Amino acid sequence: MKNVLVTGGAGYIGSHTVVSLVEQGFYPVVVDDLRSSSSLILEGLSTLVKDGYTFHREDVCDLDSMTRLFQEYRFDAVIHFAAYKSVGDSCEEPLKYYHNNLLGLINILGLCRDFCIPKFVFSSSCTVYGEPDEKQVYEHTPKRLPESPYGFTKWMGEQIIEDLHRNVVPFQTLCLRYFNPIGAHPSGMIGELPKGIPNNLLPYITQTATGELSSLTIFGDDYPTPDGTCIRDYVHVCDVADAHVQSLFFSDPNPLCFFNIGTGCGSSVLEMVRLFEQVSGKTLPYTIGKRRKGDITEIFANVNASKNLLGWSAKRTVEDAIRDAWNWEQRRNKTHD
Template sequence: MSGRYLVTGGAGYVGSVVAAHLLEAGHRVTVLDDLSTGFREAVPAGAEFVEGRVQDAARLLDGPPAAGGDGPAYDAVLHFAASSQVGESVVRPEKYWSNNVGGTMALLDAMRGAGVRTLVFSSTAATYGEPEEVPIPEDAPTAPTNPYGASKLAVDHMIAGECAAHGLAAVSLRYFNVAGAYRGPSGTVLGERHDPESHLIPLVLDVALGRREAISVYGDDYPTPDGTCVRDYIHVADLAEAHLLALVAAEAGEHLVCNLGNGNGFSVREVIRTVREVTGHPIPEKVAPRRGGDPAFLVASADRARRRLGWRPSRPELKDIVADAWAFARGRETRSTSGGGA
């Protein structure tokens, strides 16, 4: 049965792909985004777009019933609107408390007032901080090492309280690195782009495109097989599918927290080697000092997501993730040089 969903931050990378999946499943979608980091052209065709902050959600949620009658205007909210740069959070923590915590508090108030009782929250595995065990389970201690992770953890605590006190049905999905691109049945292609860019795969692809001379490897003396940090990568389409499954799994009064990951980590140098293989470019690298707070291994256990959501990644191979990201990056480069825009 089709529903109507509000996607906050739906002009961003993950939010836009989730919005596309919802549309392709036959649902009606409204995207709310202030375009501070998102892109208007990333909003998939068929979605209603409203420019505004997550604090503006009340005016949408208070609209006419979704399917006539006396029900709420939306069946659920999928919440992606957040500031998400770890480095920036260290020097501008106030921005992260205001946007991530304050924005979500306003959203929860609006949902409660409008009678919208289901929420899927895009959280982060940065809530765990330095892990005591790998792969990281959901019951691992949460000790974030930066204001970004701390703000996301605070939101999870707020959601848990809302579920217990007011019967909200909520699922928080925690994950590390998202990559790849998504091509929908309609021909829509959605991929990763940030300004400034801080994620490894698009940065390495920039070297292949000639936008950078080399890729920096921050530390090559970690206790890992090749001395570089190991991270969990998940294809953006697999991530989107998890969000749709979470809508079905959400239960009134429960705050379900699920980690998402492919079950295997890839080192920085494995990523670089894979990009070399996919692009045919030599990808020069230079070793730089370690960055503070970078653990050697960050890999999430997705066992609970398999049990509770019925989710299993269908695109776990790093080469496939990189190939999709490369196709998107080359397409953007072609459009840019031909005057077609990004």
């Protein structure tokens, strides 16, 4: 059985990846200090994969404890999720983002080099494309300077990795540029757990539907798109999780690869609202607000490389994701009652 270090493995994408890894015969060693997660996710994980993984409550910025962990296990691969992820929050507290997202990455990369770990997978984001000239972006589409400190941490994260690979080729790295992960595990045992008001659309929608939030605000309906709202490439989180497992099977002479992790199709905010109403049978109260600073009009992935080289493509539909997210939200609400 192969040991895989999963930093941030109690988080949204990390926890789904832990499930996929166990299903494929890997042994995930999760490191997470639960700063953005909770024991609810660990309970869900234990229900789903029993003792198929191990958990360490540690901070990836603490180099001494990370070094001890690398001494304790022989890792065959490292998947690095641990980071903060809110665009808005990062504008309020840029130092917090630069400190956590970059120091955590530097620590883990240095240990991968020192302990000769053969494979490293980095959580990047389509935010590295900034506002692109073309709506459909390829991995070779030029990167643009991001709008937020959060975006910069992903942009710089890729730069740090490229620089490391320029001098020494210590291991194979895959930078996975996620588009918009949504949904939850179909069991309803794990899912997205935003702290405070959600930044992402789907938890905002589901929390409005339960009455936890009074109304959904759509940020602008005057964009140059068919219905005036922004278009994004929404991809089921279980598909995103599977892309990480596929990354561990990936072999290529190129030591540094970048892949778009999306479906290749865009949906508008209003389309998502309508789809949610169809799937849930609920009517969503919403208002149209002003455009949100930093929101780009439209972006979706070109998925040729992830399909043909990585051997991964999204299998679930946006409807599947909405149904699973709604199931998770209802279960979570019951657990809170």
